[in-house]
Amino acid sequence: MTGLWALLAAVLVATVAGLTLRHRDGRFRPARTRRPDDAPAVAEARDAERAPAGGPSQAASDGADDAPWTAGPAAGSLAAELSALGQPGGERATLLQFSTAFCGPCRTTRVVLADVARIVPGVAHIEVDAEAHLGLVRRLGIRRTPTVLVLDGDAREVSRASGAPPSRAAVIAALGPAATPDGDAR
Template identity: 45%
Template sequence: MIGLYVVGVVVVLALIIGGYRSRTDGRVREPRRGADAHPQERRLDTESLGADLGSEATFVQFSARVCAPCRATHRLLSEFTSAANSGTDSSRLAHIDVDAETRLDLVREFGVTRTPTVLVLDPHGAVRQRIVGPPRRADIAEALQRLGGVSSVRA
């Protein structure tokens, strides 16, 4: 009889954790700001990323080689980037993929605890949005809309 109670508790816990993850994965959030955080500490630049920032926004995706959702996220972000850059301004939106295993300095600085994590930067490299987990198309559109300038982009 005790075994059935244990199984029941495990099933309930699994359902709670699964429900939480499905509600929070891929959601757009404002970056966390601690009491002692300074906005200039939350910036990324061309030198630290090894690639140019977009003129209106940049996606910085933290990925790992063994992460299947990272590949799907990469494809989705690439679609948005291609759609945004199809006009006359080919650098409007940038997508930079960061290997979380080799760039531990950035992983620690930005508190990346799982992959994929996407930081949405403004034109100056300030982190404006954060998406943890595999985003949906609507989540990416929402992040761009919150940022302002690239809200008309649809992939």
């Protein structure tokens, strides 16, 4: 009888987890923000992670930012990273897609985002191979593919979606003011 209860509990937990993931897939969520009082803890954790064994921290010399979702220096470093990839962002917004070679939904996402970038002026679509850019993937907290980041004109994250491909209407809605036809709403 105990085995039956354990089986039922496992099925219930798996069902709730599956329904939660299904609900979140392909939906844009606002960018996370970091509280100012977290800065020292985030910087210390980052420095400890990057420091070579037995050596000093290199955080001061590598120009890395505190957290990928902060405004200010993080936005500049993401813009520099995109420029280093040889793909400048859009004037008003950038749809930054992280994909992998084995990801089936990534192909559908690529088509949807390219279509939106084609019809919305000032919006660019950039696709990044997650396997080839693991450092960037870690800094931005990308957990699975496809993940789409909506960046504003200053390369700051506005929102993100991961999992199933988002619909074209959801992408346009996530662009928000950048998707308005007059071009002055940013």
